[in-house]
Amino acid sequence: MRKFTAALLAVSLVPFLFQNAVRAGSLEAKGGEIVAQILTNPAAFFYEFQQDLEWTTPLPPGSWGGVQLGIFPVLLPMGYANLSGKLRLHPEGRWFPGMPQVDVYGGYWKMLLADMAVKQSDDITSADFHGQYVGLTLTTSVSPKVRLFGGWKYARVRANLQLSKQQDIFGTKVDSFSSGLEDHFLVAGIEYPTGLNKWWTMQFNYGLTQELISAKLGWSGQYFDLGLNVYPEGVLVIHPTWNFHVYF
Amino acid sequence: MKKLKSLVFLSAFCALCPSVPVFSAPAENSKVLTPYFNMSLSEMVNFPSQGNLFTGGNMDADIGLLGTINETNSIFALYNFRYLGPSFYPQDTRQFYDRSLSHYMNLEYRLKLGEFRFRPGVAMTIGKRRTGSNEDWDTGLYNMNSQGAAMAVDWLYELGGKSGVITAKYLFRAVEFPNYTDLLREFQQAGSASELSGGLQNQNFGQFTLRSNWNNFTAGISYAKMNYLNQTVIDNTGVYGDTRQKDTDVDFDFGFSAKWWILEFYPNVEYSLYRSNQNFLRYKYFGAPVGNLTDPTAPVTFVNDDYSYNQLALRVPIDINLGVDANWAVSGAVELIRKNYLSRPPRDSDNNYRLGSTQNDFLTRFTVGLRKHLNEVADMRFSYTFTVAESNNHFEMYMPYNYTGHTLGLAYNIRY
Numbered sequence: 001m002r003k004f005t006a007a008l009l010a011v012s013l014v015p016f017l018f019q020n021a022v023r024a025g026s027l028e029a030k031g032g033e034i035v036a037q038i039l040t041n042p043a044a045f046f047y048e049f050q051q052d053l054e055w056t057t058p059l060p061p062g063s064w065g066g067v068q069l070g071i072f073p074v075l076l077p078m079g080y081a082n083l084s085g086k087l088r089l090h091p092e093g094r095w096f097p098g099m100p101q102v103d104v105y106g107g108y109w110k111m112l113l114a115d116m117a118v119k120q121s122d123d124i125t126s127a128d129f130h131g132q133y134v135g136l137t138l139t140t141s142v143s144p145k146v147r148l149f150g151g152w153k154y155a156r157v158r159a160n161l162q163l164s165k166q167q168d169i170f171g172t173k174v175d176s177f178s179s180g181l182e183d184h185f186l187v188a189g190i191e192y193p194t195g196l197n198k199w200w201t202m203q204f205n206y207g208l209t210q211e212l213i214s215a216k217l218g219w220s221g222q223y224f225d226l227g228l229n230v231y232p233e234g235v236l237v238i239h240p241t242w243n244f245h246v247y248f
Numbered sequence: 249m250k251k252l253k254s255l256v257f258l259s260a261f262c263a264l265c266p267s268v269p270v271f272s273a274p275a276e277n278s279k280v281l282t283p284y285f286n287m288s289l290s291e292m293v294n295f296p297s298q299g300n301l302f303t304g305g306n307m308d309a310d311i312g313l314l315g316t317i318n319e320t321n322s323i324f325a326l327y328n329f330r331y332l333g334p335s336f337y338p339q340d341t342r343q344f345y346d347r348s349l350s351h352y353m354n355l356e357y358r359l360k361l362g363e364f365r366f367r368p369g370v371a372m373t374i375g376k377r378r379t380g381s382n383e384d385w386d387t388g389l390y391n392m393n394s395q396g397a398a399m400a401v402d403w404l405y406e407l408g409g410k411s412g413v414i415t416a417k418y419l420f421r422a423v424e425f426p427n428y429t430d431l432l433r434e435f436q437q438a439g440s441a442s443e444l445s446g447g448l449q450n451q452n453f454g455q456f457t458l459r460s461n462w463n464n465f466t467a468g469i470s471y472a473k474m475n476y477l478n479q480t481v482i483d484n485t486g487v488y489g490d491t492r493q494k495d496t497d498v499d500f501d502f503g504f505s506a507k508w509w510i511l512e513f514y515p516n517v518e519y520s521l522y523r524s525n526q527n528f529l530r531y532k533y534f535g536a537p538v539g540n541l542t543d544p545t546a547p548v549t550f551v552n553d554d555y556s557y558n559q560l561a562l563r564v565p566i567d568i569n570l571g572v573d574a575n576w577a578v579s580g581a582v583e584l585i586r587k588n589y590l591s592r593p594p595r596d597s598d599n600n601y602r603l604g605s606t607q608n609d610f611l612t613r614f615t616v617g618l619r620k621h622l623n624e625v626a627d628m629r630f631s632y633t634f635t636v637a638e639s640n641n642h643f644e645m646y647m648p649y650n651y652t653g654h655t656l657g658l659a660y661n662i663r664y
Contacts, residue, residue, distance in 0.1 A: 098280075142283050142664060146624075148664070211349065233333075237305065
């Protein structure tokens, strides 16, 4: 079933990922369009990839913590060295019946490819791309199978680039940008187990001041997560994701 | 046109109000707090016959909590987030690339006395809208905020062994459009007030609804009245007069859901009568000289009763399950929307009015797809939609009226 669903999702992604290329009539025009969109708000573009690694789902019952490494598309191909962690502060119902599970989480990433590029290229004077996030999740069981979760998240991103000389990227002149983003988010979602150590989740994240909107679908196993993240106002609307995690 | 779009935006807001799920979080005696969660997500790519293809998406999330105090008293809180992205919309409503988001918060006290339930409540809406992804959400021309209260009374009854409910509801909203500006007023009063920011569309909105649900049948009638606080009506002299704008909207709807063997039907029909005392002054270009305002081909033409219309909407979704207990289903739907303006003449491609008829818009959507029950709480849909928009209005510089479109979509829905 999972393979079939993944195949359907992959097929469905094709028009989304390449539609603008078709519209522009050429890959070069498409590239120019994307570059222009990115340069309008560089931090927002890089934050979309940060959201791909943000671990905002609750810990499974019985686990007190966990760590996660975002693999695709954050580590590959974007070059985000990243690590996220999650810690359970309170298991559901321990303090008193009905008291939800309380998790805190956080993570950090830095684009090592940018640092390498600065060292190896004469065209780039400096580059700094990094971000972090922290949050708190409350989770409550509403049936033997269904858990609802929600909470708060704070995230920030820095995206700075300084070139030694102006470059022409798909027709757009670029010599530098310095961009930052931070916001407080409302997170809410639902979790449903599909088997032993397997969960299906759906959640939405909403940035309270920047009006950032995203929705995440996730299929989690014992060690890996497959995801489909949707950024309706983003440069790349749909991101398929693949992350690795370990629970304790 | 902007005024009409604001009316349509308000109509969408009105449509949101009665959609609060009264029975979405049924009380369980064993629970003091009963959460409610409903979220739908769709993403699509649209291929219009005119212009470039584009992607779009919708997101709708409800988060509710029912607090049961005892058998007769409870409190229900609901938060709704809704995002509507670029898509094919009925003519004279939104442009393809428009996107909007809204926050709706409702707090309702429920008192059950015998067969009756009383539900007084307060609500607040924050709505934002923009025409492109680079526009600031906070400066949208049609951004809208509202606050208000409502009182609903439910009569819970049984008929033929089936339970039903009849609901009478009145709601009031004070609606503000903080950024709305009127280009005509700014143009005509440029000497004395070069910019009139906000407030022109502010209005008091009242709506009475009577609705019945019984045995999977639903029917309702609503009457809404919009009293504008500042906006006045354009006189036939081409300038704003002293009469305040007043709009009304009467809606009738009927629908049912039925499951027979492997077939599931959800037909719904709605008929709307929208009336406005507002008129319209059409400028062909900025700075056009005012001459004979009744000349349909003149640079400036006055149109009386430009916004009143009747609209019929019919939707027939069908799911054919691939087996009695199958998780897969073939789905299809037909949607027809016909809008007839009472007085507005259609325009030719040169922006000249063609007298002797009134504008008629017709939108048809045919959808086929697959539905998959992922689990107890979630559905997934793949769909293809063919859209046909027809109108006798052929002036399409700012908004398309005649086009065809193809849409491929992927949607998820969960509900608990």
